[in-house]
Amino acid sequence: MEHILSLKDVVKTYDKKMAVDHVSFDVPKGSIFGLLGPNGAGKTSLIRIITTITRADTGQILLDGEPLNSRHPEQIGYMPEERGLYKKMKVGEQLIYLGRLKGLDMAETKKSIRYWMEKFEITDWWNKKVEELSKGMQQKVQFIATVLHDPKLLILDEPFTGLDPINSNLLKAEIEELKQKGTSIIFSTHRMEQVEEICDNIVLINQGKNILDGSVAAIKDQYKLNRFELQYAGDKEVTLPEKVEVISHKAGSVMVQLADDGNSNDLLRHFLDQQVKITNFHEILPSINEIFIKQVEDSNSEVK
Amino acid sequence: MDKMWLIVKREYLTRVTRRSFIIATLLTPLAFALFFVVVSLIFSYQSDDKKKIAVIDEGSILSGGLKDGKNVFFKFEKRSLETLRKDFKATGYDAILVVPKIKDLLSKTETIFYYSDGQPSLDVELLVSDRIHDAIRDYKITKLNIERKQFDAINTKVELEPEPIKKGGNDATLLTSAIAAGIGGIMGFIMYMTVFIYGMMVMRSVMEEKTNRIVEVMMSTVRPFQLMLGKIIGVGFVGLTQVAIWAIMIPLLLTIVQMVMGIDAPPPQMQMPGQAGNVNPDDMRSMMSLAMNEIGHINWVLIVPMFVIYFLGGYFLYSSLFAAVGSAMGDDLGEGQALTIPITIPVILALYIMMQAVQAPNSSLAVFASIFPLFSPIVMPARLAFAIPAWQIVVSVIVLIATSIFFVWLSGRIYRVGILLYGKKVNLAEFVRWIFVKD
Numbered sequence: 250m251e252h253i254l255s256l257k258d259v260v261k262t263y264d265k266k267m268a269v270d271h272v273s274f275d276v277p278k279g280s281i282f283g284l285l286g287p288n289g290a291g292k293t294s295l296i297r298i299i300t301t302i303t304r305a306d307t308g309q310i311l312l313d314g315e316p317l318n319s320r321h322p323e324q325i326g327y328m329p330e331e332r333g334l335y336k337k338m339k340v341g342e343q344l345i346y347l348g349r350l351k352g353l354d355m356a357e358t359k360k361s362i363r364y365w366m367e368k369f370e371i372t373d374w375w376n377k378k379v380e381e382l383s384k385g386m387q388q389k390v391q392f393i394a395t396v397l398h399d400p401k402l403l404i405l406d407e408p409f410t411g412l413d414p415i416n417s418n419l420l421k422a423e424i425e426e427l428k429q430k431g432t433s434i435i436f437s438t439h440r441m442e443q444v445e446e447i448c449d450n451i452v453l454i455n456q457g458k459n460i461l462d463g464s465v466a467a468i469k470d471q472y473k474l475n476r477f478e479l480q481y482a483g484d485k486e487v488t489l490p491e492k493v494e495v496i497s498h499k500a501g502s503v504m505v506q507l508a509d510d511g512n513s514n515d516l517l518r519h520f521l522d523q524q525v526k527i528t529n530f531h532e533i534l535p536s537i538n539e540i541f542i543k544q545v546e547d548s549n550s551e552v553k
Numbered sequence: 554m555d556k557m558w559l560i561v562k563r564e565y566l567t568r569v570t571r572r573s574f575i576i577a578t579l580l581t582p583l584a585f586a587l588f589f590v591v592v593s594l595i596f597s598y599q600s601d602d603k604k605k606i607a608v609i610d611e612g613s614i615l616s617g618g619l620k621d622g623k624n625v626f627f628k629f630e631k632r633s634l635e636t637l638r639k640d641f642k643a644t645g646y647d648a649i650l651v652v653p654k655i656k657d658l659l660s661k662t663e664t665i666f667y668y669s670d671g672q673p674s675l676d677v678e679l680l681v682s683d684r685i686h687d688a689i690r691d692y693k694i695t696k697l698n699i700e701r702k703q704f705d706a707i708n709t710k711v712e713l714e715p716e717p718i719k720k721g722g723n724d725a726t727l728l729t730s731a732i733a734a735g736i737g738g739i740m741g742f743i744m745y746m747t748v749f750i751y752g753m754m755v756m757r758s759v760m761e762e763k764t765n766r767i768v769e770v771m772m773s774t775v776r777p778f779q780l781m782l783g784k785i786i787g788v789g790f791v792g793l794t795q796v797a798i799w800a801i802m803i804p805l806l807l808t809i810v811q812m813v814m815g816i817d818a819p820p821p822q823m824q825m826p827g828q829a830g831n832v833n834p835d836d837m838r839s840m841m842s843l844a845m846n847e848i849g850h851i852n853w854v855l856i857v858p859m860f861v862i863y864f865l866g867g868y869f870l871y872s873s874l875f876a877a878v879g880s881a882m883g884d885d886l887g888e889g890q891a892l893t894i895p896i897t898i899p900v901i902l903a904l905y906i907m908m909q910a911v912q913a914p915n916s917s918l919a920v921f922a923s924i925f926p927l928f929s930p931i932v933m934p935a936r937l938a939f940a941i942p943a944w945q946i947v948v949s950v951i952v953l954i955a956t957s958i959f960f961v962w963l964s965g966r967i968y969r970v971g972i973l974l975y976g977k978k979v980n981l982a983e984f985v986r987w988i989f990v991k992d
Contacts, residue, residue, distance in 0.1 A: 300773035302973070306991075319776075327773040333766025338567060349559050350774045394770070 259308030564787025612654030741935030759879030867930020880971030
C-alpha cells in the first residue's frame with residue numbers, strides 16, 4: 250500500500266526532554282488515520298513536525314514519498330485544536346488571504362471558497378467580520394480555511410471539540426466525503442469512541458513513544474481476549490461446558506472466557522443442544538478505549 | 554518571498570482601511586490647524602474695551618502728540634488734574650495720564666502717573682509706556698542737541714558671525730545653527746514618535762495573532778521569520794503612509810490657515826505694542842527672509858535621504874524588538890508590559906540626548922550617541938542639519954544597518970519560539986535561551 254506520510258525514527262527534544270522518542274509509523278493513502286495518546290504524550294509535537302512548524306532533530310519524514318520540504322505546507326491542511334481566525338477581518342477576505350498563502354492564485358482561491366461556502370450554505374457571510382459570527386459559524390469558516398487549497402493530507406486536531414451534535418455530524422460527513430475523494434486524513438484525538446467510528450488505522454503515542462500502531466480491525470483482533478456472550482430466552486438456565494471460565498451469568502445472558510485453545514464453534518454447539526432459544530451469540534472485542542488505557546498503563550509501568 | 558508580500562499587503566491594507574486609522578490620519582493635521590487657529594486667535598485677541606485717556610503734559614514733552622492705539626485714544630487736556638478728578642465721571646474719560654516735567658535730561662528713569670479706577674490692563678500699560686518712551690526719547694534727542702543719526706548709531710546691534718578657520722570651509726551664521734537646531738529637534742522628535750507609535754503597532758499585531766490563536770495555522774503555512782518580517786514591513790509602510798500624509802497636510806493646512814487668518818488679522822506681533830520691542834516690522838520681514846534663506850542653504854540633499862535611512866534603520870531595529878516582546882506576551886497585556894521597559898528606556902534616553910545634542914552638536918556625548926545604534930536613529934537626524942564630519946555619518950549608518958539586520962535576525966529567533974508558547978511567564982533570561990533553541 251502506498252503511504253501519504255511515513256515517519257522513520259523521528260526524534261525531537263525540548264530542554265533535554267524527549268517529546269518525540271524514535272517514532273515510526275506510516276499513514277496509508279486515502280485513509281483516516283487516528284493519532285492517539287493521552288495529554289502531553291507528544292501528539293502536538295509530532296503534528297508540529299509534520300506541519301513543518303518545527304523540525305525534527307533526527308529521523309526521516311516522507312510526504313508522498315518526498316522528504317519534507319518548504320513546498321509541502323501547500324499540500325497540507327491543518328486545523329489546530331486551538332482554533333483561530335483574524336477577528337476583525339471579513340470572512341471572504343480572510344479566506345482569500347489564507348488560500349493565497351497556501352499557494353493558490355486568486356481565481357482558484359475564489360472558486361474554491363465559493364464551492365465550500367455554497368456547500369455549507371453560508372454564501373451570505375462573505376462580508377461579515379469573523380467577530381460577528383457565533384462560535385459554531387467560526388468553526389465552519391475555520392474548516393473551509395483548512396481545506397480550501399485541496400490538501401493531500403489533512404490534519405485535524407480534536408476537530409469535534411466545541412461542536413454541537415448537528416455540526417459534529419456535518420463535519421463527520423465532510424471528512425468521509427474528503428476521504429472518498431482521496432484525501433488522507435490524520436485525526437488527532439483522545440476521544441476513543443470517535444476513533445472506532447471514523448478511523449481506519451491508528452497509532453498510539455505515550456510519553457513520546459509509539460506504543461501501538463496498525464489498522465483498527467487488526468488491533469482489536471490482536472487484543473481480543475477470546476470472550477463470548479450468549480443471550481437466550483427460556484425458563485431454564487443454560488449449563489456451561491467444563492473448560493470455560495464464567496465471567497458473569499445473569500438471567501438470559503452469560504459471558505464466558507474461553508481458554509487460549511478454545512473454539513467458539515464448540516461452545517455454540519454446546520449451547521445449541523440445550524433447551525433454550527438462542528437470541529444472540531457474539532465475541533466481545535475490546536474497545537479501543539480499553540486497549541488504549543491498558544497500553545498506556547503498561548507502557549507507563551515499564552518506564553517506572 | 555511571494556508569501557511575505559501577501560503578509561505585507563494584508564498588514565498594510567487591513568490597517569489603512571480601518572476607520573480608526575483614517576480618522577487619526579486626517580484628524581491629526583486638522584487638530585494641528587485648529588490648534589494653530591485657536592492660538593493665533595488668542596494672541597490676536599485685543600481688548601475691545603475702548604479707553605479714552607486724558608493726557609496732562611506738564612513739561613510740554615509730548616509736542617509731537619501721541620498716536621492712538623487700536624482701542625486707546627489720547628486727548629490732551631488743558632484742565633488741571635484736580636479739576637478732572639473732581640468731576641471725573643462727567644469728563645467721559647477712562648483715565649488720566651500725567652507726564653511730569655523732565656527735571657534732569659540725563660536721568661535714566663522717568664515716572665509718569667496713570668489715574669484710573671482700576672489697574673491699567675497690560676495692553677494699555679504696554680501701549681502707554683511704549684508711546685511715552687518714544688516721545689521722551691525724541692524730546693531728549695532734541696534737548697540734548699544730538700543728531701538723530703548719531704543717536705541711532707549709538708544703538709549698536711552686534712552680530713556674531715561664525716567663520717571657519719580653513720578658507721572655503723563651512724561658512725555658517727548664528728542663525729544657521731539656530732535653524733539647524735530647530736530642524737534637528739523636529740526630526741529627532743519625529744523619529745522618537747514614529748519608533749514608539751509603529752513599534753507598538755507591530756507589537757500589538759504580533760499579540761493579536763497569538764491571542765487569536767491563528768498563529769498556529771500561519772506557522773504551518775509560512776516561516777515565522779517571513780511572518781514577522783512581513784508584519785514589520787507592512788506596518789512600516791503604514792507608518793510611511795501616515796507620516797507622508799502628515800508631512801503634506803500639516804504644512805498645507807497651516808499655510809491655508811495662515812493665509813485666511815492673515816487677511817482677517819495681520820500677524821499679531823506687528824501690532825502688539827511693546828511685544829515686538831525694538832524690532833520693527835521691516836526687521837521682522839528681513840529676519841524671516843534671512844531665515845528662509847538659511848533653511849534653503851541647509852544641505853537637504855544630504856538630510857532628506859539620511860532621514861529616510863535613519864527612519865528605516867531605527868524602525869527595523871526597534872520594531873523587531875517590539876515584535877520579539879509581543880511574541881512572548883500572553884493574553885494578559887498588563888503582565889507583558891514589563892518586558893517593553895528595556896526597549897523604551899533607550900528610546901527615551903535617546904530623546905534626552907538628542908535635546909542636548911541639538912545645543913552642542915559636537916560634544917563627545919552627541920558623537921557617541923550618534924554612532925551607538927540604539928540612540929543613533931533619534932540623535933543623528935537631529936545633528937544632520939549641523940555640518941558634522943562625514944566619517945561620523947558613514948560609521949553611524951554602517952553600524953545602524955548592521956545592528957538592525959542583526960536585531961531583526963535575533964528577534965526572529967525569539968519570535969519563532971515565543972509565538973507558539975502559551976501560559977508561560979517569560980523573563981529576559983528566557984529570551985536569551987530562546988535565541989539558541991534549535992528549530
